[in-house]
Amino acid sequence: MLVRLVSGLALINCLALAAGNPLLQDDGDEELTFIRDKRSSDVCKYSKGDWSTCNPLTKLETRQDRVRAGSSAADCPQTRTITRNCNKDKSLKPNSFKKGLCVYAKARDVDWSDCQNGVRQKLLKLLSSKPDAGCPNVKVISKKCKNKKAKKDDKSDKNVKKEKKRERKEKKAEKQKRKQEKKENKISEKCDFGNWSEFSACTNNKKSRSRQITRGGDLKICRKEATQIQQC
Template sequence: MIHKIKHCWWMLAGVILISLAFASAEGEVWEEREHEVLIRSERGAKNRETCRYMRGAWSECDSKTNIRSRKLTLKKGNPASCEPVKTIQKKCKKACRYEKSSWSECSPNGEMSRTDLLKANSDPSCDQSRRITKKCNKNKQVKSTKDKGTY
């Protein structure tokens, strides 16, 4: 039992160390608030310059790259050590967004399905509905009635 607890603590310590390594990999610490982004550049142990940026609006999604971008404009900080304008990019949400319906009962062949309807703010070129089928869980499948005899 004690061996398992020690193992869990080592695993937790490993996850924390890996997380810290990824967070500091680029040498910047980001904090986002509603209208601004704070970026601290870590260059040396004593020199920790703070750069504050105003966030611009997200661009429309580029359908070819499926990426949208936003400009960050320097609000507070030394222009010599802080970039005056930064551009950040991220993937767009899917153009076709659907309202999920409930799953049907399991059919005799062990499948269930649902039909989802396109949400109002989705791309008009999307299909108005989509049908999804999946296998039922073994414990939810329709059980065939077998003659078990009379009592």
């Protein structure tokens, strides 16, 4: 019976692979593994390129990323362009470029475009420029689209970690409280004291006071509690 079941599963797997069905895959250990098809039109993975030198007109650096053929859908663009502000390049000195050479609309006043091929853009129109500067009419800012689900999962993970940290802190405080209560109970059972004396003058930024032991003078815990030292 078991042999027939295994043979039947193997036959189904072969038929699925022959039909181009990616939902079944044989891992070679006589065990069938069900996997999801990740090669959809919205899955495009890229290898990062190098940042260009800073463009003094747009004050942007650009990066050309190349598609990962084995990890991306067939219809993904072969390259994508990402930009960043030149001030993120620590090798450049502050105020390296002339101000007012090309003045564009403020990025905060322009909305991001919809995500296309994993990239969002802002198109900033040229407002003014100095004569013969050669400024592009549009300044294009490009960034990767963020995976909202992954961002939500990250936020959820952070909340879980935060909650666990809070619980650990509460448990530690509770443990210290119980320890202190146990200590106080032990002292009250075995020790009796007189009134505290006045604090001494400060020496080495410390002052102390003491009280007489009326019961339990031979116990270390009583002698320890008979003296108190504080910072001045």
